Amino acid sequence: MRKTLLLILSAFFLFGCSHSITGEFATVTQVNQNSVVIENGGGKITEVDIGSDLDFPLEENKEYFFRYETTKRGKSTLISVETIVD
Numbered sequence: 001m002r003k004t005l006l007l008i009l010s011a012f013f014l015f016g017c018s019h020s021i022t023g024e025f026a027t028v029t030q031v032n033q034n035s036v037v038i039e040n041g042g043g044k045i046t047e048v049d050i051g052s053d054l055d056f057p058l059e060e061n062k063e064y065f066f067r068y069e070t071t072k073r074g075k076s077t078l079i080s081v082e083t084i085v086d
Helices: 002-016
Strands: 019-031 035-040 045-049 063-071 076-083
Touching: 045 063
Parallel strands: 045 076
Antiparallel strands: 019 035, 019 063, 035 045, 063 076
């Protein structure tokens, strides 16, 4: 019983905690059909998968606030995006 519990807890920590959520201001450098490439102020470039339910089109060379989830394998998926009011 104890070994089974340890195995379940180990699996939970290995697979359950396998992602991180990022929120950052970034500029869109490329818009693709199912993804967008963004660059933050520090120069980090990330390709983020976007769903078909995005409320508005993203424009290249425009800055937005992005929230996205990244898995251990490096795949990033969009959670939300907000325009920046000047």
